[in-house]
Every structure is written in C-alpha cells, then in structure tokens.
Amino acid sequence: MQNGAPSSPVQYAPIDDHLAAELAKRFGPAFSRLDADLQTASEDASGLRRRPEAVLFAKSVEDIQEIVHLANLHEFAVTPRGAGTGLAGGALAEHGGVVVSLAGRNRILDVDPVNMLAVVEPGAVTGRIRKAARAKGLFYPPDPASLDKSTIGGNVATDAGGPACVKYGVTRDYVLGLEAVLPGGDLLRAGVATRKGVVGYDLTRLLTGSEGTLGIITKLILKLIPHPRAVRTALALFPDPGKAVAAVGAVMNSGVTPSCVELMDNRCLTLVAELLPFPLRGGQTSLLLVETDGDEASAESDMACVVAACTQMSAMEVLPAGDPTAREKMWEVRRQISTRIHDAAALYMSEDVAVPLAYIPELIASVQMLEREFGLTVYAFGHAGDGNIHLNIIAETLDPDTRERMDRLVERILNTVLNLNGTISGEHGLGIAKKRYAPLELSPASLTLQRGIKKLFDPNMILNPGKIFP
Amino acid sequence: MQNGAPSSPVQYAPIDDHLAAELAKRFGPAFSRLDADLQTASEDASGLRRRPEAVLFAKSVEDIQEIVHLANLHEFAVTPRGAGTGLAGGALAEHGGVVVSLAGRNRILDVDPVNMLAVVEPGAVTGRIRKAARAKGLFYPPDPASLDKSTIGGNVATDAGGPACVKYGVTRDYVLGLEAVLPGGDLLRAGVATRKGVVGYDLTRLLTGSEGTLGIITKLILKLIPHPRAVRTALALFPDPGKAVAAVGAVMNSGVTPSCVELMDNRCLTLVAELLPFPLRGGQTSLLLVETDGDEASAESDMACVVAACTQMSAMEVLPAGDPTAREKMWEVRRQISTRIHDAAALYMSEDVAVPLAYIPELIASVQMLEREFGLTVYAFGHAGDGNIHLNIIAETLDPDTRERMDRLVERILNTVLNLNGTISGEHGLGIAKKRYAPLELSPASLTLQRGIKKLFDPNMILNPGKIFP
The missing domain is CATH 3.30.465.10 (Uridine Diphospho-n-acetylenolpyruvylglucosamine Reductase; domain 3)
Structure with a gap:
C-alpha cells in the first residue's frame, strides 16, 4: 500500500513572536493570543485540556484558506473548533499551533x-x-x-x-x-x-x-x-436494569419504530431522584423513556405497541406524559444525568459503546461483573434503542492506582463490546481520548488505508494532528 | 496534493495462453474462456459491449484474493460483476482481462x-x-x-x-x-x-x-x-407533463412523506396505452403514481393529503388502487416503460439526472425546448419525488449525424441540470457511459482527490480500470 505507513511524528513550528506578528498583521484582531481566548479554546467537554498558542476567529472562507496556507508554509498545526462541546478532545490543539474558531461563521x-x-x-x-x-x-x-x-x-x-x-x-x-x-x-x-x-x-x-x-x-x-405532527412520551419502570434492557429488544421488535428509547439505570436514577415523577421504590428500579411520533393516530397506536411490549417484558408501570409540561419534566430527568454524574465524581470517564440490540443485556451483565471485579462504579444510560449505551465510570479518588484500574476496566469493557459484535464509539468519536483504542476495532489493513487517506489530503499533517490515529 | 495526477494509461497484460493455463490450473473450471461466458460477461443494461478475455466464477473469498494477487503480479485488469443489470457499463471489462463473477456468492x-x-x-x-x-x-x-x-x-x-x-x-x-x-x-x-x-x-x-x-x-x-403494515396506491392524471411535475413539489410539501412519487409523461403513456386503467384523453395526459404506507390509518390519511395536493394542483382525476391486483397493474405500467422505450428506438440514451424539487418544472420545460431545437424525442419518467428524472432520448435512425446531435443534446441537458443545482447522475453512476461528463459536475480539486484515493487503494490500477474518471 502506498503512503500507508504513518510518517514519523511531525515537528510543529511554535507560534513565536515573529510569526504571531505576521499573523496579527494578516488577520487583525481576529487573531488572538489573549489568555482568555486561549483558556476557552483549551477545553471541551471531554475533561481534557490542551492549550493552543493562538486562536483565529475566522471571518471568511478566505481567512481559513489563508491560515491553512500559512500553516503549510511555516509548519504549524491548525485545529478547527465549533462550540467545544465534543466529548473526545477532537477540537483541542494536541500539537499547539492555531485553533480556528468557526463559531462566528454561524449564518x-x-x-x-x-x-x-x-x-x-x-x-x-x-x-x-x-x-x-x-x-x-x-x-x-x-x-x-x-x-x-x-x-x-x-x-x-x-x-x-x-x-x-x-x-x-x-x-x-x-x-x-x-x-x-x-x-x-x-x-x-x-x-x-x-x-x-x-x-x-x-x-x-x-x-x-x-x-x-x-x-x-x-x-x-x-x-x-x-415535521411530525404529534408525539407521545412515556416512562416505563422496570424492577432492575437487566429487565429494562431486556425490554429494549422487545420494544424495537414490536413492529413500530419508536422515535426514542432512552435507558436510565438504577444508579442514574438515584442522582435525579427528586426530579422523578414517581417515588423510587427499591434500589434497582430502572427506566426507559420512550417516544413515538407521526400523525395523532399513529403516534397513539405506535405508543400502544410500545407500551404492550414493555408490559409484556415485566414493566412495573408505564407513566404517559399527559401534556407538554409533563414531557419536558421527563426529558429534564434524562438531561440532568450527565451533569450530575460529572458533579458526583472526582474521576470520570465516559464511554460511548454500541452493541446489537440482542446483546445489550449481556453487556449490562458483564459491566456489573466488571464493576465488582475492579471496585469501581459504572452508570449506564443513553440511546438503548440503537444499542448505544453511555457507560460512565466514576471514582471517588484521583490517585494513580485508581486511574490505572479505571484504564484497565475501560479496556475490558471495550473488549467485551467488540466480542459482542459492537463498536467502541457510537457517536462521540475517537479524538484524543480514545485514539489509543482504535486498533482494538480497526484492522491493520483498515488503519493503513485511513492513514493513507489522511496523508493524501494533508501531506504536511498540519490539520488537526494527533487525532483518531494511535 | 500527493498522488493527485492520474498516471499515464496503464498497459494491461493480455490473458495469453500461457497465463490462461496458469489461471486454469489455479482455479479449475471456475476459470473460463468459453465463448458463451465471455459473451454474457460482455454486456450489461447500458447497451455498451466490452468483451473480457476470461471470466472467473468466484467460489470463495480466497479465489478473489488470489485473482487480485495475480492481477498485480501479471498486470492484467480485474472487473467485478454481479447480474450485469447496471446502466452505465460499470461491470464491463473496459481494459479486457478477467471479469470476476460474484453471482455464485449469493448466500x-x-x-x-x-x-x-x-x-x-x-x-x-x-x-x-x-x-x-x-x-x-x-x-x-x-x-x-x-x-x-x-x-x-x-x-x-x-x-x-x-x-x-x-x-x-x-x-x-x-x-x-x-x-x-x-x-x-x-x-x-x-x-x-x-x-x-x-x-x-x-x-x-x-x-x-x-x-x-x-x-x-x-x-x-x-x-x-x-415492514410497513399497509400501503395505499393511486394514479393521479394531469392534463400535461408540466402540470404533473408542478404537483410533485406540492405532494412532497403536503406535510407527509409519500413512499413513492413516480412520473410518467405523455410520451411514455402512449407506449403503454393498452395497459392503462383509463382511456388516454388527449395527447398530453401525464401521470403521477403515488403511494403512502405505514399502519392502516396513517397510510389512509397520508394518501388523503397526497390526493388533496394533486387535486389542488389541477389533477383531472385521482384513481385509487382498490386492491392488490389493481396496484400490481399500476406498477406494471411503470415497469413496462423502460422496456418499451428501448424497443421503440433505433438509438437510445438514458440519462439519470436529479434536480431540487422546485426546479423539476423548469427542467421539463427546458427539455421540451431542447427537443425541438435538436429534433429528437425525450421520454421523461421516474422518481419525481426526489427530483430524479430518467430522461430517455431516442432517435429513429442510427446515422453518425444523429448520434452527434444526440451527444450535443445530452451535454446541453446535463448543463441545464447543473445550472438548476442538480446532479448528472442520481442513481446509475458514471461507469464508462458517463465518465466523460464527470468534470462538468466535479471540480478539479475534487477529481484530484478522488484520483488520489483510487491510486492509494489500487497503486497498480488493476481493479475495474477505465471507470468514473474521464
């Protein structure tokens, strides 16, 4: 394969005062080395931090073409950035250089x-x-x-x-x-x-x-x-997370396609107990938030199919949202979970695996075993209807031993997922955070081709270097 | 851009008796130079013919890996083939060599x-x-x-x-x-x-x-x-093709998504008159075949929206299919059109353009003008609901002048389509038949990248050469 081998790590030029002066002259105040701007650009939602050397607030396509041109000329790194909400560090300047903010190109x-x-x-x-x-x-x-x-x-x-x-x-x-x-x-x-x-x-x-x-x-x-004209929303309560995920397959196989099937396991629910429209009975209660949409009649009849599937699969109760306010409250529960897990933990890792529907119960059971083996806590929630479960691993302490245990647990989970014919990232991407796991899922032939594509597009490796590839 | 420039045309080795003996030894009777096999493999549904030198009926993945390996070693071309129903010559052996038939790998x-x-x-x-x-x-x-x-x-x-x-x-x-x-x-x-x-x-x-x-x-x-549980089918009759296509936008904007919106213009209908469930009144009558699906109630109510949109847009009549037999008859009309156009013409070219919905009427009007300008006949039918109209240009004679006029008409049509923000191929691909038009739609930067990708995957250019790129 031509161009297959990764080039040896590129040395990037620093944005020194001389280069910065040239860039400031070209771009004016759109080019910034202000601490506040560098600070903002050094973070995303992954918890990682990488401080760039400068930020360009792109005002035009020509600005972007020009910064890329200068990056090739001077060999500095360029990293595009939107709102910085990524969960894998994709918008962070792993090799310094200039972050190009697209936030102002927002028409x-x-x-x-x-x-x-x-x-x-x-x-x-x-x-x-x-x-x-x-x-x-x-x-x-x-x-x-x-x-x-x-x-x-x-x-x-x-x-x-x-x-x-x-x-x-x-x-x-x-x-x-x-x-x-x-x-x-x-x-x-x-x-x-x-x-x-x-x-x-x-x-x-x-x-x-x-x-x-x-x-x-x-x-x-x-x-x-x-736009669908009507939506129906309900919470289905199950006695434990295993029964909740067992119901996911039944819901998806009920002959209708719900417009969402979100899982919240018992651990997640304890964090949002006061927001729940029902009292938490017993420590294992787990939820599916389900929706159907379409016209009034089909949203209604599809929801009847979904409810029947949940009931068949040991739902203790199915609570419909009677009005938009009740629906909004149910979604608030779902939305708060991420934040609350984050707040509750000293150390926090978010995995984003997906497995075929039939294997979600096995995944959840394996994770429960691994939790005990590693003495760590895993919160499970997310898009169960497409097998995409967010596994959030937390620890109360930050010591090196805990971090190392967490790393080993993550690798065990990812291998479990791959053995279940799943993928290590359903929707967050690899970025910096997960690039080292790429070879678990991608074969050498695939990685070689992908590196070749990268090199074909970007021979000098100036664009967003240090991402995806281990 | 690295690897961007196309290499000078590769010289492919012929499958001479010596090489053929080696291949026959390796693959046994799966390797054929029988006239009947070469004949079959030399055609697809494009009307083009390219005779390969041999056919390998692949029995395993290893067979495929081996033929590809030998192709690199001996520098002959390999062309994969399924059922040969393609409309652009994609499965034809433009540079001779071995056609690899996948038809037997059909589990x-x-x-x-x-x-x-x-x-x-x-x-x-x-x-x-x-x-x-x-x-x-x-x-x-x-x-x-x-x-x-x-x-x-x-x-x-x-x-x-x-x-x-x-x-x-x-x-x-x-x-x-x-x-x-x-x-x-x-x-x-x-x-x-x-x-x-x-x-x-x-x-x-x-x-x-x-x-x-x-x-x-x-x-x-x-x-x-x-699988949707119910379907509704209807034929909407319009006084002329312009009114039929004007209705397409209204149907698609009626707030529901029909499961098909097929156009048949007046020219097409004359070819299938005896199959129609209504008498052809006047020479301009044109049809939309529309369907909706879902559960019984929504298929029905969606069809009501579609019918209302058609009526609003001057449909003379909307004929529902009362039962599966009536539905089957309506589809038979649609299916017969391609064959009958083909049979009716001495010379025949099939274009597969797509334009945004709002511009279909303008496309059809332009085509009508171009028909007159070039003295040729164009049949229009196909997937109007996504703007993908099959334009079939026919001539009664085969002389070089007619062919040349047809080529010029095609190029005018394709430029019209691109000016309407459309694409020159919605679903058939470029293959051999349309590769020369690729630069009308793709910029030099895009073509350079695409050639680079081809070269990255296939440095010796042994796989299906002579396709897509002009």
Whole structure:
C-alpha cells in the first residue's frame, strides 16, 4: 500500500513572536493570543485540556484558506473548533499551533421549504437550525444532548447522534453536500442539493465523521423532512436494569419504530431522584423513556405497541406524559444525568459503546461483573434503542492506582463490546481520548488505508494532528 | 496534493495462453474462456459491449484474493460483476482481462429479526433479500427497477436508488458494514453491525457507490426496519407533463412523506396505452403514481393529503388502487416503460439526472425546448419525488449525424441540470457511459482527490480500470 505507513511524528513550528506578528498583521484582531481566548479554546467537554498558542476567529472562507496556507508554509498545526462541546478532545490543539474558531461563521443561509433543505455555515448552533426548520414545518432530526450549544460543523465532524437517531438516523444521513477548505488550501465542493447523487466517490461522507482531520467545513447542505405532527412520551419502570434492557429488544421488535428509547439505570436514577415523577421504590428500579411520533393516530397506536411490549417484558408501570409540561419534566430527568454524574465524581470517564440490540443485556451483565471485579462504579444510560449505551465510570479518588484500574476496566469493557459484535464509539468519536483504542476495532489493513487517506489530503499533517490515529 | 495526477494509461497484460493455463490450473473450471461466458460477461443494461478475455466464477473469498494477487503480479485488469443489470457499463471489462463473477456468492447468511439486520454475500439478488426480510416482518427498502435480477453487491457498488427511496433513502443508508477484498489483496472489514458507529474514517460509505473501483465486496451487513403494515396506491392524471411535475413539489410539501412519487409523461403513456386503467384523453395526459404506507390509518390519511395536493394542483382525476391486483397493474405500467422505450428506438440514451424539487418544472420545460431545437424525442419518467428524472432520448435512425446531435443534446441537458443545482447522475453512476461528463459536475480539486484515493487503494490500477474518471 502506498503512503500507508504513518510518517514519523511531525515537528510543529511554535507560534513565536515573529510569526504571531505576521499573523496579527494578516488577520487583525481576529487573531488572538489573549489568555482568555486561549483558556476557552483549551477545553471541551471531554475533561481534557490542551492549550493552543493562538486562536483565529475566522471571518471568511478566505481567512481559513489563508491560515491553512500559512500553516503549510511555516509548519504549524491548525485545529478547527465549533462550540467545544465534543466529548473526545477532537477540537483541542494536541500539537499547539492555531485553533480556528468557526463559531462566528454561524449564518443559516437558507431554509428552503420547497426543496426541503437548509444551507448553513458550520458555526450555526444545531438547535437554532432545528428551530428555523420547525418554523417552516420541517424537521432536522439529529439531536445530540448538546444541541442548544453545539455547532452543526462539529456535529458533522463527529457524525453526532442523539435520541431521535433510533428512528431518523444520524447526522450523516442529513448531510447532502458540503464545502470545506482542504488542508492544502483548495476549496472542495462535495455532494449535491438533491436527495440522491452518485457522481464519483462519496467525499461528503468521507469528511463527515472525520473529526476535522481532512478539511475545515465552511458550508453545509442539510436534508430536512416534514415535521411530525404529534408525539407521545412515556416512562416505563422496570424492577432492575437487566429487565429494562431486556425490554429494549422487545420494544424495537414490536413492529413500530419508536422515535426514542432512552435507558436510565438504577444508579442514574438515584442522582435525579427528586426530579422523578414517581417515588423510587427499591434500589434497582430502572427506566426507559420512550417516544413515538407521526400523525395523532399513529403516534397513539405506535405508543400502544410500545407500551404492550414493555408490559409484556415485566414493566412495573408505564407513566404517559399527559401534556407538554409533563414531557419536558421527563426529558429534564434524562438531561440532568450527565451533569450530575460529572458533579458526583472526582474521576470520570465516559464511554460511548454500541452493541446489537440482542446483546445489550449481556453487556449490562458483564459491566456489573466488571464493576465488582475492579471496585469501581459504572452508570449506564443513553440511546438503548440503537444499542448505544453511555457507560460512565466514576471514582471517588484521583490517585494513580485508581486511574490505572479505571484504564484497565475501560479496556475490558471495550473488549467485551467488540466480542459482542459492537463498536467502541457510537457517536462521540475517537479524538484524543480514545485514539489509543482504535486498533482494538480497526484492522491493520483498515488503519493503513485511513492513514493513507489522511496523508493524501494533508501531506504536511498540519490539520488537526494527533487525532483518531494511535 | 500527493498522488493527485492520474498516471499515464496503464498497459494491461493480455490473458495469453500461457497465463490462461496458469489461471486454469489455479482455479479449475471456475476459470473460463468459453465463448458463451465471455459473451454474457460482455454486456450489461447500458447497451455498451466490452468483451473480457476470461471470466472467473468466484467460489470463495480466497479465489478473489488470489485473482487480485495475480492481477498485480501479471498486470492484467480485474472487473467485478454481479447480474450485469447496471446502466452505465460499470461491470464491463473496459481494459479486457478477467471479469470476476460474484453471482455464485449469493448466500443470505442471516436475517436477524432481533437485531434487525441481514448479513449477505454480494451475489444475493436484492429481491430475494427483500423477501427473506419480509418473511420475518422486516423491510429492506431500496428497490431499483432491476431488483428481481440485480445483486446486492452491484446495488451497493452503484448506491442504487428506486421508487421507495423518496421516503426511505438509498442503498447507502442501509449498508452498516462490509467486507471487501482490496486491490492489493487484503481483506478489509469496515463499518459495524449496529445502527451507529464513528470509529475512524467512513470506509463503508467510501466503497459504497465507488462502482467496484476500490474493492471487491465479499460480504454486507444491511440495516432492516419494521415492514410497513399497509400501503395505499393511486394514479393521479394531469392534463400535461408540466402540470404533473408542478404537483410533485406540492405532494412532497403536503406535510407527509409519500413512499413513492413516480412520473410518467405523455410520451411514455402512449407506449403503454393498452395497459392503462383509463382511456388516454388527449395527447398530453401525464401521470403521477403515488403511494403512502405505514399502519392502516396513517397510510389512509397520508394518501388523503397526497390526493388533496394533486387535486389542488389541477389533477383531472385521482384513481385509487382498490386492491392488490389493481396496484400490481399500476406498477406494471411503470415497469413496462423502460422496456418499451428501448424497443421503440433505433438509438437510445438514458440519462439519470436529479434536480431540487422546485426546479423539476423548469427542467421539463427546458427539455421540451431542447427537443425541438435538436429534433429528437425525450421520454421523461421516474422518481419525481426526489427530483430524479430518467430522461430517455431516442432517435429513429442510427446515422453518425444523429448520434452527434444526440451527444450535443445530452451535454446541453446535463448543463441545464447543473445550472438548476442538480446532479448528472442520481442513481446509475458514471461507469464508462458517463465518465466523460464527470468534470462538468466535479471540480478539479475534487477529481484530484478522488484520483488520489483510487491510486492509494489500487497503486497498480488493476481493479475495474477505465471507470468514473474521464
């Protein structure tokens, strides 16, 4: 295979005073070395920190082409960044250099109700795009938990998922076309403005999920669909997490496709007990938050199928949301879990595995055994309907021994997942946080090809280096 | 860009008697130079002919790895082939060498109702997979017109579409994972067996739609969904093709997503007049064949929305299919059109353009003008609901002047499509037939990258050479 071997680690040039002066002259106040800006750009939602040497608040496509051009010339690293809500460190400057903030490139250029598509800049917040579509009767389904903050560019870069993806598919399924500045500085136009298109290789989807390593997205053409007219929401209570996950398969096999099937295990529920619309009876109670949508009649009849499946699978009770306020409260429970786990732990690792539906019970049982073996606590919640379970491992202390135990537990969990025919990341990506695990899932042939693609796009390895590949 | 420039045309070694003897020794009777086999392998549904020098009926993955290995060693071309139903010559041996038939690798290895996926070999006929899924209450939606003959491997290689794609998406949306023999001989495993997965670059979708130029698919993991329980079908009659296509936007914007919106213009209808369940009144009558599906209630209420939209947009009449037999008759009309156009013409070219919904009327009006300008006849039918219109240009004579006029008309049509923000191929691919038009749609930067990807995967250019790239 040509170009297969990774080049030896590139040495990146520092942004010294001389270079900084050149950049400041070129970009004016959009180029910053202010401590506050570097501080903000040094964090995302992964808990990792990497301080860049400078931040460029991109004002135009030309700015992006120019910084990439200068990076190739001077050999410094460039890392694109949206809202910094990523969970794997994908937007952090692993090798210093310049973070290019796309947050200011946030226009919704068009929401076209006839052609049912949106044209947006990468810094547009996903929630805003959803609202703009909704106002015209249309629906942009992908709904990562961060949607009120995260940008569409970041969503596309990580191929973000969310609860609605069990019915509607992931971000990738809604990207029809894109424009991106390639690492060499050329502007790439890929994809189409139509539902279909098969002209040449699928560069649109190659860039989608590439975590900002193959190009800096500057424009997106998104597919929209008619907004469902009605939704039904319910909480199904199960006596223990094993019974809750056993019901997931039955719900998904009930002949209808629910628009969300979210799991919250007993550990998660103890953290949000005061928010629950029922008293926590016994320590093992676990929940499925389920929704169906469509027109009034089908949302209702689909929910009847889902409820029947839950009841059949030993649900103790199914509580419907009687009105939008009750629905909002149920979602508040789900949304609070991440934050509360984070707050409760000294040390915290978030895994994002997915397994085929039939193997979720086995995964949960294995995790319970591993918890005991390693003396650590694992919270399980997330998008059970597509097998994508967020496993949050926490420890009360920060000592090296605990960290090492946690690392070993993570590796055991990931191997378990792969033995169950699953994937080590359903929707967060590898970034910095998980790149060392890539070889567990990807074969040498696959990694060689992927490194070759990276080198083809970015011969000088200036764009978002240090990500994905171990 | 590294590897960007196309290498000078490769000289391929002939399969001479010496080499043929070596291959026959290695593969036994699976290796054929029989005239009948070469004849069959020299055709597809494009009308083009390219005679290979030999055919290998692959019996195993190892066979495929071995032929690829020998092709690199001896520098002959290898072209993968399913059922030969492609419309762009993608499975034809443009540079001679060995056609590798996957038709015998046709097992449906698993249809898993719990995990809602199918695992299949590339030679499995798509219609068989759909039936096997249906038997377990599941649905594999992509439905190219050729589905009773075409293989899933070919469908994936071309990212095939079909009428149902307007609601359910294209083949790509149902490929979760795959295995493929790379041009270097390694077996690549890409993708997942879950609904989600974001580990590394999306090689699954890079191979999907790559027309057999990046790898020979040996196994596929397909996503299945619950089978809709009910369907409603109707024919909407319009006084002329312009009014029919004007209604498409209204139907798609009616707030529901129909499961098919197929156009048949007045020219097409004259060819199938005796099959129509109504008398052809006037020469301009044009049809939309529409369907809705879901549960009984929503299929019914969605159809009511679609009918209302058609009536609003000057439909003269909407004829519902009262029973499965009536439905079957309506589909027979649609299916016969391709064949009858083909039979009616001395010279025949099939275009497969797609434009955003709002521009279909403009496309049809432009085509009508161009027909007059060039003195040629264009039949328009196909998947209007996603803007994907098959334009079939015919001539009664075969002389060089007519062919040249036809070529010029095609180029004018394709430029019109691109000016309307469309694509020159919605679902058939470029293959040999349309590769010369690739630069109309793809920028130099894009073509350079794509050629680089091809060279990275296939440094000796042995796999399916002469396709996609001009």
